[in-house]
Amino acid sequence: xxxxxxxxxxxxxxxxxxxxxxxxxxxxxxxxxxxxxxxxxxxxxxxxxxxxxxxxxxxxxxxxxxxxxxxxxxxxxxxxxxxxxxxxxxxxxxxxxxxxxxxxxxxxxxxxxxxxxxxxxxxxxxxxxxxxxxxxxxxxxxxxxxxxxxxxxxxxxxxxxxxxxxxxxxxxxxxxxxxxxxxxxxxxxxxxxxxxxxxxxxxxxxxxxxxxxxxxxxxxxxxxxxxxxxxxxxxxxxxxxxxxxxxxxxxxxxxxxxxxx
Amino acid sequence: xxxxxxxxxxxxxxxxxxxxxxxxxxxxxxxxxxxxxxxxxxxxxxxxxxxxxxxxxxxxxxxxxxxxxxxxxxxxxxxxxxxxxxxxxxxxxxxxxxxxxxxxxxxxxxxxxxxxxxxxxxxxxxxxxxxxxxxxxxxxxxxxxxxxxxxxxxxxxxxxxxxxxxxxxxxxxxxxxxxxxxxxxxxxxxxxxxxxxxxxxxxxxxxxxxxxxxxxxxxxxxxxxxxxxxxxxxxxxxxxxxxxxxxxxxxxxxxxxxxxxxxxxxxxxxxxxxxxxxxxxxxxxxxxxxxxxxxxxxxxxxxx
Numbered sequence: 229x230x231x232x233x234x235x236x237x238x239x240x241x242x243x244x245x246x247x248x249x250x251x252x253x254x255x256x257x258x259x260x261x262x263x264x265x266x267x268x269x270x271x272x273x274x275x276x277x278x279x280x281x282x283x284x285x286x287x288x289x290x291x292x293x294x295x296x297x298x299x300x301x302x303x304x305x306x307x308x309x310x311x312x313x314x315x316x317x318x319x320x321x322x323x324x325x326x327x328x329x330x331x332x333x334x335x336x337x338x339x340x341x342x343x344x345x346x347x348x349x350x351x352x353x354x355x356x357x358x359x360x361x362x363x364x365x366x367x368x369x370x371x372x373x374x375x376x377x378x379x380x381x382x383x384x385x386x387x388x389x390x391x392x393x394x395x396x397x398x399x400x401x402x403x404x405x406x407x408x409x410x411x412x413x414x415x416x417x418x419x420x421x422x423x424x425x426x427x428x429x430x431x432x433x434x435x436x437x438x439x440x441x442x443x444x445x446x447x448x449x450x451x452x453x454x455x456x457x458x459x460x461x462x463x464x465x466x467x468x469x470x471x472x473x474x475x476x477x478x479x480x481x482x483x484x485x486x487x488x489x
Numbered sequence: 490x491x492x493x494x495x496x497x498x499x500x501x502x503x504x505x506x507x508x509x510x511x512x513x514x515x516x517x518x519x520x521x522x523x524x525x526x527x528x529x530x531x532x533x534x535x536x537x538x539x540x541x542x543x544x545x546x547x548x549x550x551x552x553x554x555x556x557x558x559x560x561x562x563x564x565x566x567x568x569x570x571x572x573x574x575x576x577x578x579x580x581x582x583x584x585x586x587x588x589x590x591x592x593x594x595x596x597x598x599x600x601x602x603x604x605x606x607x608x609x610x611x612x613x614x615x616x617x618x619x620x621x622x623x624x625x626x627x628x629x630x631x632x633x634x635x636x637x638x639x640x641x642x643x644x645x646x647x648x649x650x651x652x653x654x655x656x657x658x659x660x661x662x663x664x665x666x667x668x669x670x671x672x673x674x675x676x677x678x679x680x681x682x683x684x685x686x687x688x689x690x691x692x693x694x695x696x697x698x699x700x701x702x703x704x705x706x707x708x709x710x711x712x713x714x715x716x717x718x719x720x721x722x723x724x725x726x727x728x729x730x731x732x733x734x735x736x737x738x739x740x741x742x743x744x745x746x747x748x749x750x751x752x753x754x755x756x757x758x759x760x761x762x763x764x765x766x767x768x769x770x771x772x773x774x775x776x777x778x779x780x781x782x783x784x785x786x787x788x789x790x791x792x793x
Contacts, residue, residue, distance in 0.1 A: 284673045310679035322674035324667045326787065335667040336678045338660060386679050 230297060230313055230389035230422045231257045232278060237292035239273050241285065247273040249446035250292065255390070260416055260423040262433035262454075265443035271426045272319050274443070275394045278424075279316035280306035296390070313389030319398065319426075321375045323382070325368030329359055332367050332378060337385030345385065352381035355411070373404040380411060390422040391415075397429045405432050412436060434458060493631035498751045504638035504646075506747020508700045511645040513727040513739040514652055515696030521734050522669045522689040524581065525573060528588040530697060531721025532595035537561050537698025538705035538713040539603050545611040550620045553611070554702050558695050565694030569687045577672075596718065607714030610706055622708040637708040645699055649740045652696070656736055665689060726769035730776050732786025741784055746772065 233254040239247050248270045255261045263271050276282050278294050280301065294301050296312050304312075324332050333352065337345040353360035356377045362370060370378060376396050383391055393412065397405040413436040416423045427433040434440070440457040442450035450463050457463050516530045527533070540560050544553035572591050576584045611620025625639040656662040668675045668685045675682045704720055705713035727746055731738025746769050753765045776783060 279677060281673060281676060284676065306676040307679060307681055310677075315679070316677050318674065318677055322671060322677065324670045324674065326670055327663065327666055331663050331666070334660065334663050335675070335680060338664055339679060382678060 231255060231259075232297075232314070232390055232422065232424065233295045234274070234278065235293045235295070237274070237277060237294065238290040239270075239277055239282065239287055240290050241273075241287045243288070246290075247287070247446055248277070251443065251446065251448050252292075253441045253448060253451075255422050255424050257422055258420055259439065260413075260425065260437040261439045261441065262425045262427055262430075262437040263441050263443055264427055264430045264433060264457075266428065268445075269443040270446040271443055272394055273446075275316055275318065275392055275424075275426055278309075279314060279318075279392060280304050280309035281316070281318075310386065313387075314392065315383045315386045315388035315390070316392040317379050317383055317394060317396070319394040321372065321379060321398075323367040323370075323375050323378055326366055328366055329363045329370070329378060332382055333385055336382035340385065340387070348385050348387075349381075352384060356381060372399050373401075373407070376400065376404075376408055377411070380408075380415065384415065384419075388421060390424065392424040392426070394426045395428065396425075397427060397432050405429060406435075409433075409436050430457075494755075497632045497634070498755050499748060500632070500634060500642075501638045502748040502751025503744050504634075504641045504747070505751065506744040507641045507646040507649065508703050508743075509723050509727050509747055510740045510743025511641075511649050511696050512700035512721070513724045513731065513743050514649045514736050515693035516724050517728050517731065517734065517736050517739045518652070518656070518665075518696075519689055519693045520728070521736070522665055523573065523577070523686055524669075525584050525588065527693070528585065529568075529592035529595055530693075530724050531718045532592050532599070533561075533565070533694050533697035534701035534704070534721040534724075535599055535713070535715070535717045536564060536595060536701075537694065538701035538717055539599055539608075540564075540698065541702040541707065542603070542608050542610055542705070542713045545620055546613055550610055550622050550707055553620075554622075554699070554707060557698055557702070561694040561698040562691040565691040566687045568694070569690035573690070574683065574686075596715075600715070603713075605715065607712050607716070609712040612712075619706070619712065621706075625708075635709060637703060637706075637710055640708040641703055645703065648696070648699060649736075649743075652692070653737050653740065661685070661688075723769055726773045729773050730783055732783030734787050735783065735785040738783055738785030 235252050236250045237248050237252070238250055241247055251270065251274060253261070253263065263274065265271050273287065276285055276287060277289060282288060289302050296309065296314055299312065301309055301312065324335060327335065333349050337348060340348065358374055359377055359381060362374065367375065367378060396408045396412070400408065409432050412423065412425070415421065425433055425437055434454045434457070437454055439453050440450070441448050442463055450457065450460065512530065512534055516527060519525060519527050537557065540557040541554050544556045548556065568591065572587050573584060576587055609619035612618065622636065622640055624636045626636040627634055627639070656665065664680050665685050667680060668682045672682045701717060705711070705717055723746070727742045728739055730746065731742030749768055750765055753768050757764045
């Protein structure tokens with residue numbers, strides 16, 4: 229059982245900035261969900277909250293509950309959350325830039341036995357041949373796509389049950405984005421992971437998740453299956469922008485502003 | 490010019506430099522791991538020397554030094570827990586001010602505990618003979634090496650090299666470098682960053698103790714006293730010449746400065762009394778002007 233649920237979560241930064249105003253969501257064991265929404269919606273805050281990293285950002289949970297595998301984790305430090313089998317890949321591709329690729333993998337897999345670490349590293353190299361080719365180079369010199377692959381490899385070395393990925397498509401070409409999504413989907417199915425994918429690129433996310441939450445201004449404004457989301461005209465208009473039937477040519481220059489209640 | 494004298498000066502200088510290197514390496518290690526400039530490093534050295542002194546009242550000096558090391562480690566961890574950790578994430582200046590305050594506090598505390606007068610290792614008062622490490626001094630073909638020089642070459646130098654190798658190849662070294670880059674990213678990967686940082690401070694205090702004990706006459710020379718704080722300031726020129734965030738840089742820079750000091754003492758001191766003490770700081774001036782990242786400092790990775 230590797231599931232995570234969030235109930236009515238409220239988070240403030242520096243004691244005053246309310247970033248989440250009561251978010252609820254849930255990913256069942258083995259399920260893949262996506263959190264969609266524009267910049268500043270609070271998606272990354274949610275990622276920080278569930279991975280226990282809020283204190284690093286001077287943030288605090290005001291109210292609500294985070295439950296991982298039946299255990300409440302509101303005030304658990306990041307290390308304890310990691311021990312529950314949750315690994316988060318934070319936004320902005322936080323590899324260790326001055327460590328070589330191999331050292332990055334070693335750092336991520338430091339808890340494993342050498343034997344297991346070797347096995348998994350070989351598996352990662354087989355999956356990402358580009359990473360193998362550049363294994364002695366410093367992480368900072370990899371391309372964006374390679375860094376994302378390296379991060380996925382590092383996440384695998386922590387042997388997660390729940391994987392949270394924050395904006396893997398950021399700054400990647402559409403082709404690379406598709407590639408990253410394909411790999412995520414493969415990994416999830418092979419390892420039986422519970423996947424929480426945070427994205428702005430809704431179309432990419434739809435291809436690999438079962439359910440979708442749309443977040444805006446710290447609230448969940450839509451919840452449903454990927455099909456329902458794609459069938460919902462409002463969600464499509466506000467969160468899929470150019471992908472509305474007809475494409476950019478027919479997109480209104482000034483969109484009506486819809487209020488979600 | 491007397492060749493034997495030149496060789497002797499060179500080796501003794503390098504040996505003295507190894508003591509600078511071992512202290513600076515610990516100092517740089519802390520800077521790398523936490524971006525904290527520990528202005529209390531000279532007091533670390535002083536406390537380390539005094540701990541060795543206190544132990545030496547009861548044990549032979551070698552044993553005393555070995556016993557002082559775990560105490561120094563605990564002291565380093567304590568400083569991290571008490572003064573540094575609560576301030577992490579705050580303004581860097583706040584942490585720097587805290588280490589300056591810590592320096593003053595330790596300074597005063599050591600005066601209270603051990604008194605203002607210079608001690609001799611292993612001697613509770615002047616009537617007792619000072620203890621020393623087993624005498625390793627020897628003379629070969631007119632080149633005389635003091636016991637202190639031999640001890641630092643066989644102890645401080647290998648220890649610094651060991652630290653460099655461990656940092657580069659060991660599991661803990663990789664974790665330390667990971668934490669030094671981003672504590673948040675390290676935490677996200679399940680790395681116990683607070684423990685790594687605490688261990689770093691502990692190691693730094695241990696290295697300072699080894700350097701401090703020998704600078705304070707564990708193998709001959711003056712005993713532990715407050716002059717060590719002035720002596721400890723040498724760490725800053727060494728670290729800056731080495732590149733401030735590079736442990737190998739600290740080693741190379743320590744040896745260079747020790748070497749230059751020795752020759753300055755030999756040839757320049759008679760012409761310009763006091764020049765030897767000024768030379769390391771002249772070097773700092775030149776380094777900052779012409780090579781601000783030092784000998785082996787890290788160049789930023791910028792991917793365009």
